Amino acid sequence: MTAPVLEVEDLRVRLRTPRGPADVVNGLSYRVGAGETVAVVGESGSGKSVSVLALLGLLPAGIATVTGRALLQGEDLLTMAPERLRQVRGPGAGMVFQDPMTSLNPVLTIGRQIVEGIRAHGDVDKAAARRRAAELLGEVGLPDPVGALDRYPHELSGGMRQRVVIAIALSNSPALLVADEATTALDVTVQAQIIDLVEKLQAERGTGVVWITHDLGVVAGIADRVLVMYGGRCVEDGTVDDVLENPVHPYTRGLLGALPDLARPAVGGVVPDLATVPGVPPAPTDLPAGCVFWPRCPVRGDARCETEQPPLAVIGSADVRLPHRAATWCTDRTSGTESPAGGFR
């Protein structure tokens, strides 16, 4: 394997809140290779978004305490001086967020915003930067890229705006692209276009991608490796096939079971109820002792569940370079989710 583009080690984020300190990320480690896509999966409050905001130094300094290491091409992002971090964000790491309007300035033309990004990180004259901007817009599939340079964000549709944001993120050929729920607000047909686009560009440039999403369908299509987050921890990781086809952690199983599945046909014309994960995720200010998932776990039973956080342990998979790991005391791999018949509050 080539040297990783991003290497995160024991990342921890603590936020100061009116309700006391919130441990939002609790020891997250992963690496992203060149040309590789790592999907970070989790529900709201799992810490998936905060973990990348922390990496890129985008959390408010007075409120967040970030520890651990995050090496972007060998340089630690967490100890980097602010000026250096700003330099790195363009050519080092591009970002795409859920709402394209939060990344675009509504009063500046598309062209100006891309040109600004290009010129901030390289000695390029205006005309050349403008040509490059038009090229980029063409690459991300915007019809009439030259004309689009002089348009304002509100004149474009949501899908087109997200393409512009991707063009800006890619304008300096970053080694790493971070996409935080980048296609969540888009329609499925547009989502398919965006995913195709990212995959194509990634193949051409060898960009490492961190794709944050709650949508396991998108994960199946785009990811090489998957990291499932719950309560600020990684509870399961491995190759996309291992995690989605043979999930081990009860939470991962619960998530998959909760998904209405077009590919899973109804048995005898009767569509069964969906399996559900009972209860709600824990508040980061009030994480349970022991296993984070214990209070909602349908298969808890081990004596250690209540007292000891299970370590991420390698399971099964023979390939040592692509280990399948899960953090659970549960050894029973056959049952996983609560029977849907039982109601809960």
Place this chain on the structure above:
Amino acid sequence: MTAEVGAPVSLRPATPRWRETLGLLAHNPTAAVSALLLLALVLVAIFDETLAPQGPNEVDVAARLESPSGAHPFGTDDLGRDILSRVVLGTGVSLRVGFLAVGIALLIGTGIGLLAGFYGRWIDDALMRLMDMLFAFPAVLLAIAVLAVRGTGWGNTALAIGIVYIPVFARVTRASVLGVREEVYVRASRSVGASDWRLLTRHVLPNAAPPIIVQTSISLAFAVLAEAALSFLGLGTQPPDPSWGLMLAEGRGFIDLAWWLAFFPGMAIFLTVLCFNLLGDGLRDVLDPKQRTLMAGGGR
């Protein structure tokens, strides 16, 4: 409500909203101090007769234009009247006029803003153009006109000031209502069959209220100031009744000779206006829903 076993359902909220608001206000030192000072002023206004060392028009010819001393803490005026007593007795006039004026503006202005914002279209156009006209009319001229027609007196002063402030409340209310009427919960309420009256009174007005409350506090400051100004111009309170603005006007002629004549009523105006403004700012913070959820979320 009967608390019987079997159905422990209470229709009452766990903690009333207003108590939560008061609690939050208490955590804002400036606003809390302002509120306490204003409360003290109201008490002074209520018990003015008891608190004032002398009557407002007790003339002591022997003690004219005396500087502040133990006997007369704020000094005396050119007729030998005790300034402290007159400031204390003027409190009631100022506050009464302020509250009544804002009350009139609040009632009419909010009503107009509510209708204009909620119904929109031609109702909005008609009402708001009317407000624009009222707003464009010079305030002092308007007040003079009202007082000329109805005569002087504190009630008419309040009416004049109130009319001037109607457009302010109409605008603030309308702007707030325009945001609230698009809220999904208003649509949800309509979807279960709620009437317009119900939507307006149960959903739109309560949710549109915070900026109106803030405006009320700030307008009180302006109304007190306006009363003083009108009295200063000789259009408000008539001599020999005590009023801060009138005292300011009367003290003007002696400013180089006896500064205390104008200074103490001026300070009273200054403090009252400042307190209403600071309270308004504090309320603005406290009533901001974002701040509220951040601070109140833990109380479960």
Place this chain on the structure above:
Amino acid sequence: MSGDVLVSARGLEVHFPVGGRGFRRKPAGLLRAVDGVDLDIHRGETLGLVGESGCGKSTLGNALLRLVPTTGGTLTFDGTDLTGLEGRRLKELRRRAGMVFQDPFASLDPRRTVAQTVGEPLEVHGLRTGKRARADRVAELLELVGLDPGVAGRYPHEFSGGQRQRVGIARALAGEPDFLVCDEAIASLDVSVQAQVLNLLRRLQRQLGLTLLFISHDLSAVRHISDRIAVMYLGRIVEVGPARAVGTDPQMPYTQALLSAVPLPHPKLERERKRIVLTGDVPSPAAVPSGCRFRTRCPYAFEPCDDVDPALQSVGAPGQQAACHLHGVVGAPAAAPEGVTATP
């Protein structure tokens, strides 16, 4: 399923004037949010309505409940003509038909307790009069949607998204409606919570014999919950039929593309899958293409698509209908500009 139709729309139109402010208010254009919808919803069924953002599915849902004014066509509810319904009879419709909204954080009045919110329909329609009876009914409703009746006195901000959505469902059910419209009711929820709410809706539908219109952009969820599925594109129903038929053997190219774009949580399937990638954006509902409205993005577009507006025709499985010329050219030629005389 019985053929008993509860809600029926014929040529239903909801057009909004766009642009043109000022005293005269002359509209600059017409936004055809719903543009000639024919739809029957049978008593006791769950009809799924899918489509992409801006296709008018939400407007249609609101129009069926008379929450937005219709500008053309007919609409009946249980045999009663809804167009022009006023006063007491409109209020009765509001009792008999409820709505569950998308965003559970926006659909509950933050200043009112759960009991006040859930009890509002009771108050409005004068049901279960008396404090005690009303409190009992609120408790019953909360229990029905899987909430602890003890939470009645709490404010919305104390609840999670899933719990709030349950409160919203309880409110919609308070008047004992026959018909429930769920407008993207699970779109704002986390995956595991979506499953809880989907299960709840299915249980309620069976338990109370509700007729459900489930509006969503999520085909997997729609396929899961629905008996029949209707697909909407640019203000028109372009395919409708039994859920299984539409979900596995769609007859309209748009439905096919939509289905092929749904990501499935199976890596092996995903790698092998051939996506039909549509080009371009959905045209604006203010500038609907002539003829077939899908032709600008359709991979199979041919001659008649340019000038004949396709009508729904029976194809595929029994009960399945699609509006597409590939199954034979059926429809009205786009000669005269239609829909000029919009009745208020």
